[in-house]
Amino acid sequence: MKIKRKKIFNIKINNDNSYQEVIQETLKYCLKLGFKKKYSNECAIISAELATNIIKYASFGEITLNKITKGKEKGIEIIAKDKGPGIENTELALQQGYSTGKSLGIGLPGVKRMVDEFVIKSILNKGTTVKIIKWEKSNH
Numbered sequence: 001m002k003i004k005r006k007k008i009f010n011i012k013i014n015n016d017n018s019y020q021e022v023i024q025e026t027l028k029y030c031l032k033l034g035f036k037k038k039y040s041n042e043c044a045i046i047s048a049e050l051a052t053n054i055i056k057y058a059s060f061g062e063i064t065l066n067k068i069t070k071g072k073e074k075g076i077e078i079i080a081k082d083k084g085p086g087i088e089n090t091e092l093a094l095q096q097g098y099s100t101g102k103s104l105g106i107g108l109p110g111v112k113r114m115v116d117e118f119v120i121k122s123i124l125n126k127g128t129t130v131k132i133i134k135w136e137k138s139n140h
Contacts, residue, residue, distance in 0.1 A: 001071050002070070003068050003069070003133075004068065004069045005067070005068050006068075007065075007066055008029050008066060008067050009064070010062060010063070010065075011062060012060070012062050013051045013060065013061050013080075015055070019051045019055065022047045022048075022051050022063050023044045023047055026040075026044045026047040026065060026076075026078070027041065027044040029067070029076065030044070030076055033067060033136060034136050035076075035136045039134065039136065039137075042134070043076055043134055045114070046111050046134070047063060047065075049107045049108070050078065050111070051080070052107065053082075053108070054080060054084070057082070057084050057128075058084025058085070058128070059084070060082065060083070060084075061082030061084070062080075062082075063080050064079045066078075066079070074135070075116070075133055075134055076134055077133050079130070079132075080129070080131075081128070082129075084127055084128060085125060086123050086124040086126055086127060087120070087122040090120050090122055093108055094120070095109065111130075114134070115133060116133050116135050117133035118130075118131075118132050119131045
């Protein structure tokens with residue numbers, strides 16, 4: 001069954017104000033879609049991590065939230081795009097504790113653990129796109 005998408009929010013990420021806005025909007029829309037508070041908070045954390053990476057490594061990018069459905073299932077898709085330096089080795093970047101930016105190296109691996117689907121595409125000197133899907137699960 002094919003996933004249907006409807007854009008619900010898009011924001012340019014370039015400073016602390018946009019960072020705060022994407023967190024608030026992600027939380028608001030997840031609650032509106034019927035996510036339990038715990039999972040809505042996880043989605044807000046995911047948006048925060050992706051926005052942090054955009055600001056830290058690329059200075060500028062965007063995050064899009066899509067409401068998704070597949071049959072009776074509903075969820076959220078978060079897409080973070082930038083035109084920064086790219087990630088030289090995405091496999092390495094997804095390892096717990098690895099960082100090129102003097103951080104703890106828990107961001108992307110943590111995001112990957114919290115979601116149902118995780119795709120990262122990065123091209124050196126062209127940018128990075130991270131796409132995640134988190135399904136609302138009524139049995140949580």
